[in-house]
Amino acid sequence: MDYLFEMLVLALTWALINNFVLHYFVGICPFIGVSRRVDMAFGMGCAVTFVITIAALLSWLITYYVLRAGAPLTTLLSGGKTLDLSILNYTVYIFVIAGSVQFLEMYIRKFFRPLYKAFGVFLPLITTNCAILFACLEIMKHVCAINDPLGGLVPSLVLAAFGGIGFMIAIVIMAGIREELDHCDVPKSLRGAGITLITAGILALAFMGFTGVDRGLQQLLQDKEQVAESAAAPAGQNN
DSSP states (O other): OHHHHHHHHHHHIIIIITOTTTTSOOSHHHHHHTOSSHHHHHHHHHHHHHHHHHHHHHHHHHIIIIISTTOHHHHHHTTSOOOOOGGGHHHHHHHHHHHHHHHHHHHHHHHOHHHHHHHGGGTGGGGGOHHHHHHHHHHHHHHHSTTOGGGSHHHHHHHHHHHHHHHHHHHHHHHHHHHHHTTSOOOGGGTTHHHHHHHHHHHHHHHGGGTTHHHHHHHHHHHHHHHHHHHHHHHHHHO
16 A cells, blocks of 8 residues: 555656656647647647657666666676666667657557647657656666665656656646637737747746645655554553
8 A cells, every 4th residue: 555655646746746847847849839729739648648658668678677787688698797888878768769759650640540640740759859858867867776766667657657647737738728828819029939938937837836745645644654553552552
C-alpha cells in the first residue's frame, strides 16, 4: 500500500506540480504551435504521452544495462572492466526518440488516416520536442545515482507517462482558452503570440498553486502510520 501511495504521489507530482511545460518550460514549441483547437491539442497530447512512455522504457533499459557505470551488459562484453558510457546519453536518447516517433507516425498513417492528415508537419516535430528528451535525462539522472529509489523501472515509467499526461492537460487547457480568445476583443498589439504567451504565464502561475501538495500527502501518510503504531503499542503491551 505504501508503494502504491508513493507512486500516486509521484504521478501527481509530474502531472501537476512539476509540469513539464508550466514548471520546467520544456516542450514550448508544440505547446504554442498546436494549441489552436482542442481536438488537435488532445491528439498531440496523446501522441506525446505515447512517445514519451516508449522512449522512457527504451532509455531506462539502455541506460541501466549498457550506458551507466558498471552496467551488466557492458561489463560482460568488456571482460569484467567497469566502463562508463554515459557520455553517449544524448546521442542514444535522440535516436531512441526519433525511432519511437517514426513508429508512431507509421501506425497513425495506417490506422488513423484523418488524424495523420490533421497533424500534418507537427507529428515529425515530436522528434524535436525537448520535453521527451528532458524526461529521458531525468530518468538517466535517477538511474545513474547510487541507491536512488526513483531509479527503478516502475518509477521511471510513472514519471514519463504522467509527465506526458501533464503535457496533455496543459496543452488542452491552453487550446480551450485560445478558442475562447478568438471570440474576444483582444487589443491589436497583443493578438497572436502576445496574448498566447501572456495566457501561458498566467497558467504557470495557476499551476504553482499545486506546490506542496505532494509533501502534504506524504505527511498525511506518515501521520497515519504513527497513529497506527501508537494504537498497536498498547495492545502489544497488554499481551
